[in-house]
Amino acid sequence: MNGKNIAEEERMTSQKEIVLDYVKNTKCHPSAQKVYTETKRLLPRISKATVYRILNNFKDKGEIQEIATKNITFFDGDLSSHSHFICQACGTVFDIFDECSKCNIIKNKKLKVGKINNYRIYFYGICKKCKK
Ligand SMILES: [Zn+2]
Ligand SMILES: [Zn+2]
Known part of the structure; x- marks a missing residue:
């Protein structure tokens, strides 16, 4: 080289x-x-x-x-398990860490079609700033 x-x-x-x-x-x-x-x-x-x-x-x-x-x-860049809230008005993406903690139950669950390794959850709504 x-x-x-x-x-x-x-x-x-x-x-x-x-x-x-x-x-x-x-x-x-x-x-x-x-x-x-x-x-x-x-x-x-x-x-x-x-x-x-x-x-x-x-x-x-x-x-x-x-x-x-x-x-x-x-x-x-944050790969820890968290969800996202996407504002439908301004498009801002917020991290959601405390909702849906029970969803971890589905991790590693075996479905008929295969085993779940990962999943993603998006919540859509209007953020506080836009709601004003
Ligand atoms: Zn907004
Ligand atoms: Zn995030």
């Missing part, structure tokens, strides 16, 4: 780390556009296509999760 390839690989590695770091540490559920805007501050030369590719890669590997809403796809 020549020096150029090594440099290229290092650049990709740090881009991936910065993207993952941001998604894992933010408290909000960022869209790909938001991840791009935030990582661009640290990596001025990163392209939108690269950010999208990195995000999809981490999603495929199960390092981050995707929350698909009507118009936008959001990303969540």
Whole structure:
């Protein structure tokens, strides 16, 4: 391997780390556009296509999760078992940790079609801010 390839690989590695770091540490559920805007501050030369590719890669590997809403796809670096409340008015995604704890019962349950490894719950409604 020549020096150029090594440099290229290092650049990709740090881009991936910065993207993952941001998604894992933010408290909000960022869209790909938001991840791009935030990582661009640290990596001025990163392209939108690269950010999208990195995000999809981490999603495929199960390092981050995707929350698909009507118009936008959001990303969540928090893989702990929690649900999401999606406001139908402003589109904000909220973490819900204390509802549906009994749903854990269905985890690892065997259905006729196969065994459940995981599940996702989305609640839809109007958030307090929009209800005012
Ligand atoms: Zn709202
Ligand atoms: Zn979440």
